[in-house]
Amino acid sequence: MFAKILIAEDEDSDNLGIVSAVSDYTKATVDTAQFCDKTLLKIREALQKNTPYDLLISDLSFALDYKKNKITTGKELIEKVKTIQPDIKIIVFTGEKKPAIIKSFFTNHKIDGYVCKGLYGLTQLVQAITAVDQDNIYTCPISKDALHQKNVLQLDQYEIKILKLLVQGYKHEEISQYLVENDIEPNSKRSVEDRIRKLRDDFNAKNNVQLTYIVNQLGLID
Amino acid sequence: MFAKILIAEDEDSDNLGIVSAVSDYTKATVDTAQFCDKTLLKIREALQKNTPYDLLISDLSFALDYKKNKITTGKELIEKVKTIQPDIKIIVFTGEKKPAIIKSFFTNHKIDGYVCKGLYGLTQLVQAITAVDQDNIYTCPISKDALHQKNVLQLDQYEIKILKLLVQGYKHEEISQYLVENDIEPNSKRSVEDRIRKLRDDFNAKNNVQLTYIVNQLGLID
DNA sequence: GAATCCCTTGTGGTTTATCACAAGGGATAG
DNA sequence: CTATCCCTTGTGATAAACCACAAGGGATTC
Numbered sequence: 001m002f003a004k005i006l007i008a009e010d011e012d013s014d015n016l017g018i019v020s021a022v023s024d025y026t027k028a029t030v031d032t033a034q035f036c037d038k039t040l041l042k043i044r045e046a047l048q049k050n051t052p053y054d055l056l057i058s059d060l061s062f063a064l065d066y067k068k069n070k071i072t073t074g075k076e077l078i079e080k081v082k083t084i085q086p087d088i089k090i091i092v093f094t095g096e097k098k099p100a101i102i103k104s105f106f107t108n109h110k111i112d113g114y115v116c117k118g119l120y121g122l123t124q125l126v127q128a129i130t131a132v133d134q135d136n137i138y139t140c141p142i143s144k145d146a147l148h149q150k151n152v153l154q155l156d157q158y159e160i161k162i163l164k165l166l167v168q169g170y171k172h173e174e175i176s177q178y179l180v181e182n183d184i185e186p187n188s189k190r191s192v193e194d195r196i197r198k199l200r201d202d203f204n205a206k207n208n209v210q211l212t213y214i215v216n217q218l219g220l221i222d
Numbered sequence: 223m224f225a226k227i228l229i230a231e232d233e234d235s236d237n238l239g240i241v242s243a244v245s246d247y248t249k250a251t252v253d254t255a256q257f258c259d260k261t262l263l264k265i266r267e268a269l270q271k272n273t274p275y276d277l278l279i280s281d282l283s284f285a286l287d288y289k290k291n292k293i294t295t296g297k298e299l300i301e302k303v304k305t306i307q308p309d310i311k312i313i314v315f316t317g318e319k320k321p322a323i324i325k326s327f328f329t330n331h332k333i334d335g336y337v338c339k340g341l342y343g344l345t346q347l348v349q350a351i352t353a354v355d356q357d358n359i360y361t362c363p364i365s366k367d368a369l370h371q372k373n374v375l376q377l378d379q380y381e382i383k384i385l386k387l388l389v390q391g392y393k394h395e396e397i398s399q400y401l402v403e404n405d406i407e408p409n410s411k412r413s414v415e416d417r418i419r420k421l422r423d424d425f426n427a428k429n430n431v432q433l434t435y436i437v438n439q440l441g442l443i444d
Numbered sequence: 445g446a447a448t449c450c451c452t453t454g455t456g457g458t459t460t461a462t463c464a465c466a467a468g469g470g471a472t473a474g
Numbered sequence: 475c476t477a478t479c480c481c482t483t484g485t486g487a488t489a490a491a492c493c494a495c496a497a498g499g500g501a502t503t504c
Contacts, residue, residue: 012344013315017238034341063341093235095317119256119285122234167435169428171490188453193492200492206391207460208491209430213389216438393460410483415462422462429490430461 001133002089004051007032008039008058008077009093014117018093021122022057026129036062036077040084047085055132056081057125060094060101078109089132091115093125098219099146100154106137106147107154113138153202155220158184162195163221167212172196223355224311226273229254230261230280230299231315236339240315243344244279248351258284258299265307275310277354278303279347282316282323300331311354313337315347320441321368322376328359328369329376335360375424377442380406384417385443389434394418 005028009015015032023030031053033039039058046052060074078090091113092105105111113128115121115138128138139147155163161184165175172192179187186192196208205211215221227250231237237254245252253275255261261280268274282296300312313335314327327333335350337343337360350360361369377385383406387397394414401409408414418430427433437443 010341011236011317011339012341013239013243013339013347014233014235015239016242017235020238021235095233117233117235119232119234125235166431169432171429172492173490186452190453190455191451194452197492207393209388209434210391212431213434213438216435394462395460408482412483412485413481416482419462 002026002028002054002129004029004046004053005031005055005057006039006042006046006053008034008036008056008062008074010034010059010062014059017122018057018125021126022129025126028054036072036074039077040080043081043085043088052085053088055089055091055129057091057093060092060096075105075109078105078111082109089113091125091128091132091138093117093121096219097142097146099149101219101222102143102146103154114143115140116142118142153220155199155215159195159199160221162192163199163212163215166196166208167216167221224248224250224276224351226251226268226275227253227277227279228261228264228268228275230256230258230278230284230296232256232281232284236281239344240279240347243348244351247348250276258294258296261299262302262306265303265310269307274307277311277313277351279313279315282314282318297327297331300327300333304331311335313347313350313354313360315339315343318441319364319368321371323441323444324365324368326376336365337362338364340364375442377421377437381417381421382443384414385421385434385437388418388430389438389443 005022005026007015007018007022007030009018009032012034015034019030019032022028031042033042039056043053043056058074058077062072062074062077074092074094078092081088081090090109090111092111093115095117096102097116102114105114112132115124115128124140128140131138161179162175165178170178173189175192176187176189179185179192196211199205199215200207200211203211203214205214227244227248229237229240229244229252231240231254234256237256241252241254244250253264255264261278265275265278280296280299284294284296284299296314296316300314303310303312312331312333314333315337317339318324319338324336327336334354337346337350346362350362353360383401384397387400392400395411397414398409398411401407401414418433421427421437422429422433425433425436427436434443
């Protein structure tokens with residue numbers, strides 16, 4: 001079983017509950033960090049002292065940093081952590097329930113578990129720790145659903161760019177111009193329209209208003 | 223100081239922290255409820271036994287009810303509570319930071335305090351309890367900002383209806399039809415357009431795509 | 445090299461959104 | 475009562491979104 005666990009969670013109301021649940025269950029050394037940068041620092045230090053953490057339990061959203069922390073989202077934090085200690089296990093423990101976001105953490109960031117905070121969050125977190133300790137992947141009911149949804153379409157960078165420009169009020173023509181100026185191809189007005197139409201098809205949207213609303217609700221253009 | 227406090231919070235990871243902070247500070251009887259309906263029930267029972275709660279600390283979002291609880295949002299909960307015990311003090315303790323939503327809780331629901339969960343959530347919650355106990359209104363830094371923002375435009379039901387139809391892909395003409403069928407006035411296509419144009423002006427949006435994106439981001443059409 | 449496929453782009457036409465101008469009607473102040 | 479204001483609605487024009495068809499070009503296959 002894990003011997004050294006780090007919990008990255010900025011909400012003070014949450015900390016106590018998580019720490020006590022985790023340390024009751026695992027008997028491991030449990031440290032906490034309330035900022036992304038602090039988390040990274042602790043992981044680095046532990047590595048240098050040859051007493052690395054086995055497991056990181058991390059939230060995704062962190063308070064905006066009045067102290068100018070460099071990293072402010074769990075996404076970036078996890079990316080950085082993976083570069084300095086690739087073998088560390090990671091469980092995300094968060095309120096975020098959007099399927100697209102959950103999915104991307106498994107596919108893009110190779111996390112080991114995902115637990116949504118909620119009624120039974122702590123129970124599931126304990127289950128996750130057990131599973132991950134045995135080299136399994138853990139998904140709570142909500143994230144399991146998210147991963148099994150077939151029609152959680154992932155957007156590529158090109159599509160995200162177009163949609164972001166759209167919600168900024170850009171016209172098709174202006175989007176085309178922007179793409180030309182930034183050397184992104186394809187970039188004709190016609191191609192932009194084509195891609196937007198494809199997206200409308202994919203998401204069953206009647207027009208661009210509904211399309212942008214849908215992808216925004218799904219968290220695809222955050 | 224308050225003698226009897228009820229905490230409505232569905233996240234189990236949060237409960238422990240909140241309860242211990244509140245009971246350490248107040249020396250009051252502190253009860254908790256993980257569902258909206260359960261909360262309402264406890265308040266009713268306490269009233270009948272002539273030992274009512276002095277203070278309700280409530281979250282806003284609650285887990286969706288597999289047991290078919292009637293109330294699933296803090297908003298509805300607070301409305302109901304106010305009808306059965308109008309004099310109870312209410313502090314909202316939640317992750318929700320959208321100005322429009324925060325504002326509406328003070329103007330429409332006459333709550334006594336609003337604290338955003340976060341780095342110093344518990345500290346602020348304790349401050350809120352002190353303030354509210356002395357019949358003052360408490361706003362945490364974030365909600366204070368929200369209340370002071372001048373340009374947090376509130377939408378009326380008519381405007382919300384139109385915007386909701388818009389993001390469902392309705393055309394102006396179809397919105398007009400819908401309004402006619404539901405006896406909502408004004409309902410001509412022209413009037414619908416006019417109102418949408420006014421909204422675009424208010425929110426500085428170039429077109430309907432940007433408009434709906436903005437109001438959605440602000441949480442005005444939830 | 446020719447046939448084929450796929451992606452990109454262009455053209456032109458229809459529908460919808462956006463906008464300017466104005467007529468009608470109810471409410472209100474004097 | 476009348477002048478005025480504001481809200482609603484209508485008309486018609488322009489801009490943008492939306493859509494169907496097809497040409498050109500690169501890559502692949504045989």
